Amino acid sequence: MFQRRCDMKLLCETRVVERPTQTVQSARASKATLVLGYKHSEGGDKELELVHFTPSNKAGMKYKLAGNIETIRTRFVNEGKATISLQVPAYDILIQSDVLTLKSFLQTLRIGLEGGDINLQETVHATPIPAKMQPIERMVISKPSEYPKEGFPETLRFLEIINNGLKTVPITICVLTNLSSLDLRQNSINTLPNALGELQLRALNLSNNEIGENCNWNWLLGSIRKSLINLDLSMNVIKNFPYYLVKLERLVSLRLNDNLMERVPFSIRRLQNLRSLQLNANRLKALPSCVEQMCLQSLDIAGNYFSDRQQITIEYPTEVPPLWVLAGRVILRNQIQYDEPGKLPTVIVDLIKELPICYCGKLIWNAKIYECSGLAYLRAISFLVSNASREYLTDNVICGRRCFGISILNRS
Ligand SMILES: [Zn+2]
Numbered sequence: 150m151f152q153r154r155c156d157m158k159l160l161c162e163t164r165v166v167e168r169p170t171q172t173v174q175s176a177r178a179s180k181a182t183l184v185l186g187y188k189h190s191e192g193g194d195k196e197l198e199l200v201h202f203t204p205s206n207k208a209g210m211k212y213k214l215a216g217n218i219e220t221i222r223t224r225f226v227n228e229g230k231a232t233i234s235l236q237v238p239a240y241d242i243l244i245q246s247d248v249l250t251l252k253s254f255l256q257t258l259r260i261g262l263e264g265g266d267i268n269l270q271e272t273v274h275a276t277p278i279p280a281k282m283q284p285i286e287r288m289v290i291s292k293p294s295e296y297p298k299e300g301f302p303e304t305l306r307f308l309e310i311i312n313n314g315l316k317t318v319p320i321t322i323c324v325l326t327n328l329s330s331l332d333l334r335q336n337s338i339n340t341l342p343n344a345l346g347e348l349q350l351r352a353l354n355l356s357n358n359e360i361g362e363n364c365n366w367n368w369l370l371g372s373i374r375k376s377l378i379n380l381d382l383s384m385n386v387i388k389n390f391p392y393y394l395v396k397l398e399r400l401v402s403l404r405l406n407d408n409l410m411e412r413v414p415f416s417i418r419r420l421q422n423l424r425s426l427q428l429n430a431n432r433l434k435a436l437p438s439c440v441e442q443m444c445l446q447s448l449d450i451a452g453n454y455f456s457d458r459q460q461i462t463i464e465y466p467t468e469v470p471p472l473w474v475l476a477g478r479v480i481l482r483n484q485i486q487y488d489e490p491g492k493l494p495t496v497i498v499d500l501i502k503e504l505p506i507c508y509c510g511k512l513i514w515n516a517k518i519y520e521c522s523g524l525a526y527l528r529a530i531s532f533l534v535s536n537a538s539r540e541y542l543t544d545n546v547i548c549g550r551r552c553f554g555i556s557i558l559n560r561s
Contacts, residue, residue: 157267159183159254163201168239174354178245179203183254185261197261199233202240204284213237220558222257226252231257301325308516311335318345334381337376339363346371352379356404357431361386369393382430383427385405395503406430406449415439415518415546428453429534434540435521439506441529448527449534455542459521463553477501477512507548519545 162178180201186210187195194380200209212235219234227247234241244251261267284304289294291311298360300321301308307330308322315336322331323344339356346368353373360382370393379402380394387408394403395416403420406427418439425447433453440448477500480487486492504512509551523543527533535541547553 157185157254157257159244159250160244161244163203163245164243165201166241166243168234168241175205177345178243179205183242184209185254185258187266194220194364199258212240214258218262221255223255226255231255258305263319268318277394303327305502308332316340318342320344325347327387333358340365342367343371344415346373348373349376351376353377354379354381355385356381357384359386361409362388364391366391366393369396373397375399378402380404390414390417392416398422401425403427412544413437415505415544418442419502420507435544436525437505438508438523438525438543438545441525441527442506447532448530450541451534451536453536455536456521458524458542459519459549461519461522462516463547463550465547465549470512470514473497473500474504474514477504481510481512507546509548509552511552513546513548513550516546516548519547 150420159182159506161181161183162184163181164178165174166172167174180203181295184200184202186198186200188198189195197214199214201212201214202209217236219236219239220232222232222234225231227248229246229251231244231251232241233244246254246549254420256389257267285302287307288297288301288303288305288310289311290313291309297353303325304327305325306327308325308328309332310322311332312335315338317335317338317340318333320342322328325348328348328350331348331350332352332354334354334356336358338355339360341355341360341364343365349372364387369391377397378399380397380400381404382453383404384407387410389403390405390410390413392414394400395414396419398419400420400423402425403423404427407430410428413428413433413436415437417437421444423443424445426445427449429449433450434455436450473494473496476495479485480493480497480501487498500512503514504514505514505518521542521544523545525541526544527541
């Protein structure tokens with residue numbers, strides 16, 4: 150006996166246009182499921198309705214169908230397109246789908262509207278968008294057997310691979326262009342590929358790995374430089390502050406605690422968006438004097454090797470700096486805007502942002518750094534964790550005799 154095939158569910162892409170104003174509800178077509186079914190009224194009648202599930206409306210939007218259809222346009226049904234226009238609300242639902250399934254769905258709809266028996270379920274039992282159509286955005290892998298056999302889904306935005314014995318960042322991760330947050334803590338990573346820098350991550354956690362002197366930091370110069378906001382490099386074996394870190398100008402939070410660093414460079418002042426810096430449990434003897442010119446709100450420097458202030462013998466610079474540096478000094482002195490892209494050569498902008506700077510604001514080139522010679526009071530930092538008072542030893546630079554006279558090096 151011939152049995153009619155009834156498609157009551159249509160996996161498709163839809164756009165909804167509000168007819169009176171011709172407003173499109175979303176800029177792009179979104180994945181959707183359209184479901185036909187019956188709603189049973191209290192009086193025992195059943196009423197045909199259409200439920201429209203989208204990723205942004207997983208509960209589904211219900212529309213009455215009987216007596217409520219303005220038109221059903223099927224002119225382009227052979228291209229997999231159709232439009233259902235409702236009277237109330239005055240919406241046009243533009244549908245794109247597989248041709249055969251769409252035809253079958255429209256056929257079912259027509260029979261239903263004509264009152265034919267199409268053996269539909271109640272819409273309350275209708276399933277919304279199947280799981281495979283919902284983009285996978287978050288994945289946590291806590292043992293190697295949980296690795297996805299077909300590779301990571303492109304739609305991933307948050308990925309955690311913790312305690313998996315990773316030695317580096319797998320290249321299969323470095324191609325996930327939608328990834329925003331990557332957590333690789335508690336592995337054995339000791340080297341980082343340049344391709345990692347091509348991700349546009351906002352948060353990267355590399356804490357508790359084996360990152361140290363063998364690590365190449367060129368990845369910090371990729372597009373990640375413009376996106377990274379939170380970086381956690383704590384509990385590694387970093388001896389030298391990775392120079393390219395200062396290029397991450399959007400960075401707000403930087404954790405470098407529990408490493409082996411002895412110095413922080415003057416160029417850290419380039420991180421003008423940095424608000425939270427954790428340097429605790431390192432081997433620091435002093436902070437660069439420019440730390441007071443940063444906009445830090447939270448600083449942790451407990452558990453370092455701060456000791457006694459050094460007495461110094463001043464050696465005034467005699468060498469004439471290169472023209473780039475002189476140009477940088479003029480730009481700073483005259484308060485010329487230098488931060489607009491393309492306005493000045495990058496080399497000058499980098500020097501202005503990264504060179505050590507004297508108390509008078511003059512850029513210092515190739516001059517002696519007086520280690521542990523001054524004091525910082527860190528008054529502007531609202532949340533300071535330290536082992537001692539608010540006075541901290543600083544490394545300093547001095548442009549000349551006059552500045553030595555007014556500098557904090559001269560304070561007793
Ligand atoms: Zn000076």
